[in-house]
Amino acid sequence: MIKKISISIGLCMSSFFCFAQDMDYTRTLVEKLSSKEFHGRGYVNKGDSVAAAYLSKEMKSIKLKGFTDNYYQPYSISVNTFAKNTKLSFDGKELKPASEYVVNPDVRTGKGEAKITWITKDIFKNTYALSTFMKKDHSNSFLAIDSTGLNNPELYDFAQVMMKKNVFDAKGMVLINGKLKYSAKNKLVDFTTILVKTGAIDSKAKTIQYDIKSEFIEDYKTQNLLGYLPGKTDTCILFTAHYDHLGYFGENMYPGANDNASGVAMVLNLAKYFKAKKKKPHYTLVFALFSAEEVGLLGSKHYVENPLFPLEQTKMVLNFDMVATGEKGIYVINGQMVPDEMKKFQAINKEKEYVFNMFGTPESSSSDHAPFHDKGVKAVFFYTHGDNADYHETTDTADRLSYKQFEGIFKLVRDYVEMK
Structure with a gap:
């Protein structure tokens, strides 16, 4: 009996150490x-x-x-x-890639400077204001939205979906949020979306300078x-x-x-x-x-x-x-x-x-x-x-x-x- 118990304990210990x-x-x-x-x-x-x-x-x-x-x-x-380094600045202040910003993975190679138009919560909460905003020409602008400024997670998510689909026909998008979640894509789009960490840029920034090199x-x-x-x-x-x-x-x-x-x-x-x-x-x-x-x-x-x-x-x-x-x-x-x-x-x-x-x-x-x-x-x-x-x-x-x-x-x- 003792021998059998010893064998059983031995097998259990063997199993334990096997998984360890x-x-x-x-x-x-x-x-x-x-x-x-x-x-x-x-x-x-x-x-x-x-x-x-x-x-x-x-x-x-x-x-x-x-x-x-x-x-x-x-x-x-x-x-x-994105094998090569990108460069991104707001009003001449350069940000650090991966820790302060990433680009959306469907972005094409591109370089330039553009003005920034900030989207406020009032635009999304007022039908007339939203309609007026959509009628404007944003083709030479980057639209920027800050989740902190909106102070409304559901509204930010709604706005982010609209912006990622570029319903405003803008040159590019700047989405500011607390976390940077990089990803991968198997297609390209004709506008540039940049994800920026909260606090990395001034909410009153007026211009964006970028140099992005991608290989599709x-x-x-x-x-x-x-x-x-x-x-x-x-x-x-x-x-x-x-x-x-x-x-x-x-x-x-x-x-x-x-x-x-x-x-x-x-x-x-x-x-x-x-x-x-x-x-x-x-x-x-x-x-x-x-x-x-x-x-x-x-x-x-x-x-x-x-x-x-x-x-x-x-x-x-x-x-x-x-x-x-x-x-x-x-x-x-x-x-x-x-x-x-x-x-x-x-x-x-x-x-x-x-x-x-x-x-x-x-x-x-x-x-x-x-x-x-x-x-x-x-x-x-x-x-x-x-x-x-x-x-x-x-x-x-x-x-x-x-x-x-x-x-x-x-x-x-x-x-x-x-x-x-």
Whole structure:
């Protein structure tokens, strides 16, 4: 009896240290992927391809099966890049790129000077004032709006949507807000939008001087990666995460530690776990790492149009995007769209208490689960609810991550898959 208890304790300790080692692997992987070696995993210096080559080796070391030797599913995209430094001044005062301003990612190369016309809350709150303002010629002006000056988040959001669509037919836009969220685009527009951090410029600035250099690449070669473990049945479960990020804005790199090196680490942790089991899984388990999520979910869209496993045989898609915080809980985004599966997650968590404050949400198109959902495949997206203030900023670095619910999500998903 004592011997059996000792063996049981030994197995438990072995299991504990196995996962602890996986957490070490997670931290190492996230630090690696968010390092300068990978150029922000974007589309300057082929950062996404550098990351793909590294992840291919990781999949090979786990000994996943693949449709190609390197696990690649190649395809092409269009993408706008900013490899060269930009310059921006207001009334001759120059701002710092990435920390005081960024440009909208659909901006063309352009250089010049223009006057600034400030939009006040009175313009948007008065129908006559708005109509009069829209009739004016703004084609040689930059229109500027300050969220602090409006003092109304809903009104600012409404104004921002109108300005980003350039309903005023202006030369350009200046949107002033508390945070700078850089992004990526696969198309260009004919006006310039600049995002400026609150307090970086005087609200009475009269002129703007700018020098923006972008490079639009129409046939950029990129790739998804897919490895799998054959199951007892052809019905499959997909574990997905995007490995790309935003790359550079001039000389400023966006590391993308939480977004989404953390999701990649979750997928590879699950791959390692299921591969290490001697028992063949019931379902075929597919581990997919998508590129070009930041450009518009293009990698996952390419996969659903060219699936390597039939979509009708795909039981569930479990997508992981930003899973390295979680101080306030986790979201199972799209969870309300798959109520039966959500009940399983809730039942597991009620018994095991793996995570705290788990919320299922309505339909969302915010990550790579969405193209699958649009095709009628059950799909959810795990996202940790916490201090995600570094989202799409240069401060999204590995040292700022708490991994508060990472292990809990891993165990929740592990148990869900093993339920059959």
